[in-house]
Amino acid sequence: MDLNRIPLFAALTRKMDWLGDRQRVLAQNVANADTPGYRANELKPLSFRALMGGPIATNAAKLRPTAPMHLAGTTGQGExxxxxxxxxxxxxxxxxxxxxxQQIAKMADNQMQFAASTGLYKKHINMLRLALGRRGM
Incomplete structure (x- = not known):
C-alpha cells in the first residue's frame, strides 16, 4: 500500500521534506555567521496549495523519460x-x-514542527493498523 496516495500522508511527507530543506538552509546560515558580506537565507514558506500537491514554482528542470521503460526520476534534495x-x-x-x-530560534521552531509532523504521521499509521485489525505500536 502506497501511503503517499492518501492525501494526508502525502501532505505530511511534503511538509517534512520542506522542514528538512529548511534545516539545511538554517545550518548554512549558522555556518556562515562569520563570512563577510553573507546574508541569511530562508526557504520560501510552504503554501497550502503546495502542501496539497499543486504546482510549485521551482528552478528544477523536469526530467522526461526517453524510452517507455525508463523511470521518471526525482528532483532530489533542495526542491x-x-x-x-x-x-x-x-x-x-x-x-x-x-x-x-535568530537562527537558533528558527531551528528550534523547525524541530518542533518536525516532531509534530512525525507524531501525526505515527498516529495515523496506528489508526490505519487499528482499522485493519492489527495492533498499533
Missing part, C-alpha cells in the same frame, strides 16, 4: 526555493547579516 531573509535587524561591520540567536 524548495530559497530567498534572502528580509530586513536583517543586525548587520556587522563586515556586512554579515546572520544573527545567531
Amino acid at each position: 524548495f526555493r530559497t530567498e534572502k531573509a528580509k530586513d536583517p535587524y543586525e548587520i556587522t561591520p563586515s556586512g554579515n547579516g546572520v544573527v545567531l540567536e
Whole structure:
C-alpha cells in the first residue's frame, strides 16, 4: 500500500521534506555567521496549495523519460526555493547579516514542527493498523 496516495500522508511527507530543506538552509546560515558580506537565507514558506500537491514554482528542470521503460526520476534534495531573509535587524561591520540567536530560534521552531509532523504521521499509521485489525505500536 502506497501511503503517499492518501492525501494526508502525502501532505505530511511534503511538509517534512520542506522542514528538512529548511534545516539545511538554517545550518548554512549558522555556518556562515562569520563570512563577510553573507546574508541569511530562508526557504520560501510552504503554501497550502503546495502542501496539497499543486504546482510549485521551482528552478528544477523536469526530467522526461526517453524510452517507455525508463523511470521518471526525482528532483532530489533542495526542491524548495530559497530567498534572502528580509530586513536583517543586525548587520556587522563586515556586512554579515546572520544573527545567531535568530537562527537558533528558527531551528528550534523547525524541530518542533518536525516532531509534530512525525507524531501525526505515527498516529495515523496506528489508526490505519487499528482499522485493519492489527495492533498499533
